[in-house]
Amino acid sequence: MFKNLTIKARLVSVIAFLSALVVSIGAVGLLGMQKANDGLRTVYEDRVVGLRYLSQVERVLTSDRLQMANAIIDGSPQALKTSIQRLEANIA
Numbered sequence: 001m002f003k004n005l006t007i008k009a010r011l012v013s014v015i016a017f018l019s020a021l022v023v024s025i026g027a028v029g030l031l032g033m034q035k036a037n038d039g040l041r042t043v044y045e046d047r048v049v050g051l052r053y054l055s056q057v058e059r060v061l062t063s064d065r066l067q068m069a070n071a072i073i074d075g076s077p078q079a080l081k082t083s084i085q086r087l088e089a090n091i092a
Contacts, residue, residue, distance in 0.1 A: 060090045 005013075064087055071083035 064090050 067083040067086050067090075071080045074080075
C-alpha cells in the first residue's frame with residue numbers, strides 16, 4: 001500500500017497521524033486536569049468550609065469562657081447580668 005505512494009504523500013500522512021496523536025493526547029491531559037480540579041473542589045467544599053464553621057464555634061466557646069471568667073473576677077451583679085446576656089447571645 002505504501003510502496004505506490006510518493007514521498008510527499010507519505011510525509012503528509014505521517015504528519016497528519018502525528019498531529020492527530022498530539023491533539024488526542026492533549027485532550028486526554030485536559031480531561032484529566034478537569035477531573036483533578038473537580039476533585040479538589042469537592043475536597044474544598046466538604047472539608048475547608050466545614051472548618052470555617054468549627055473555627056466560629058471555637059471562637060464563641062473562647063468568648064464564653066472569657067465572659068464567665070470576667071463575671072467570676074468582677075463579682076458584681078451588673079457584670080454577672082451582662083455576662084449572662086452575652087453568653088445567651090453566643091448560645092443562640
